[in-house]
Amino acid sequence: MKKSTRRHDLRRIRTQHTYSVQETADLLKVTKGTVREWLKNGLPKLEGGRPILIHGAYLKDWLAERQASRKKPCLPNEMFCLKCRLPRKSKPASARAIPRNEKTFNVTALCCQCDARMNRIAAKSKLEQTCRSFDIQTIPQPRLTESDIPTVNRDLEKECTK
Ligand SMILES: [Zn+2]
Structure with missing residues (x-):
């Protein structure tokens, strides 16, 4: 299944409301399968509910957090x-x-x-x-040709004599 990378319109979610899987899917224009996948991936559902019910406040928080983590830049490693x-x-x-x-x-x-x-x-x-x-052992050496250092010096000289 193709994972959706689309941002969901969280303003549509009413935080005082509980939603069934179908209602959640309709609300956010996703498939029921997507909602089930969210549940599998940690979206909180109401305890013991049959059919499964999802609380709007949790739904909103969970999706917001998920969307924010997408934007999170990579750690240095x-x-x-x-x-x-x-x-x-x-x-x-x-x-x-x-x-x-x-x-x-x-x-x-x-x-x-x-x-x-x-x-x-x-x-x-x-x-x-x-x-x-990244545990890279072979660090590429900058190509330091003989002309590099004098160039820098020359540039500095130019800078100084301006
Ligand atoms: Zn990978």
């Missing part, structure tokens, strides 16, 4: 897995850092949960920190 649709840690020893340009490099790793390839762009200034977070 996580990357966003497009397959899981969640920030994930990398599989041990799967991470590599590849320089992209002068200011950034690309970190690539496999998702610890589903093995999908994940990518993250990081600033070169955070290279060491990032490599430590």
Whole structure:
């Protein structure tokens, strides 16, 4: 089943109201299957209810929290897995850092949960920190050619003599 990534209109939920699975589905324009999946994933239902009843206040809170966590940026040792649709840690020893340009490099790793390839762009200034977070052993050395250092000095000189 395709997971919905759509944001739900939480204003439609009346917090003083209880909803059946069907009513919840109608209210938020999702399928009953989606609502059942939410229940399986922790959406609180009323104790002992048959048919299942969902309290509006809980429904609203649960969905709001879920939507907020989607926006949550990855932790320093996580990357966003497009397959899981969640920030994930990398599989041990799967991470590599590849320089992209002068200011950034690309970190690539496999998702610890589903093995999908994940990518993250990081600033070169955070290279060491990032490599430590993802346990990258081979830190790519910035291509430091002989001309690099004098260039910096020359630029500085220019700056100073302006
Ligand atoms: Zn994954």
